[in-house]
Amino acid sequence: MPxxxxxxxxxxxxxxQSGTAGQTKHTLVSFAxxxxxxTVADLRQPGVEFQEYDSGPFATDGGVATIDDTQAAWINDPxxxxxxxxxx
Numbered sequence: 001m002p003x004x005x006x007x008x009x010x011x012x013x014x015x016x017q018s019g020t021a022g023q024t025k026h027t028l029v030s031f032a033x034x035x036x037x038x039t040v041a042d043l044r045q046p047g048v049e050f051q052e053y054d055s056g057p058f059a060t061d062g063g064v065a066t067i068d069d070t071q072a073a074w075i076n077d078p079x080x081x082x083x084x085x086x087x088x
Contacts (some may be wrong), residue, residue, distance in 0.1 A: 002017050003016035003017070004015065004016075005016060016029075017040070019050050022080030022081055023044035023080075024081065024082070025082065026082060027074065027082045027083070027084045028081045028082060028083065029081075029083050029084070030083075030084040030085075030086050031083070031086070032086055032088040033085055033087065033088060034087075034088055035040065036064055036071040036072065036073055036085055036086065036087050037062070037064055037071065039073075039085050040062070040063050040064055040073050040085065041084070043075075043085075044063075048075055049075065050063030050064075050073050050074065050075055051063070051073075051074040051075065051076070053065065058072075060073070064074075070086065070087050071086070071087045072084055072085065072086045072087070073085045
């Protein structure tokens with residue numbers, strides 16, 4: 001299976017081709033950031049659309065859910081995979 005490996009400091013990201021891309025409904029990757037709301041605002045500038053949920057523990061306000069002490073937001077990549085922005 002073809003894949004690529006990217007390294008930055010102590011972080012390693014492996015990317016591989018998948019025949020089921022876009023078919024899962026759960027988060028496939030999370031990006032930890034210092035300020036979720038600022039990151040959401042910055043990503044909205046060029047047109048990134050965030051998921052909005054109106055009920056339950058993941059209800060969002062401006063695209064951001066607050067669960068206990070953690071904030072998170074979700075987007076879909078072009079294949080429909082779910083990506084998360086989460087507070088570090």
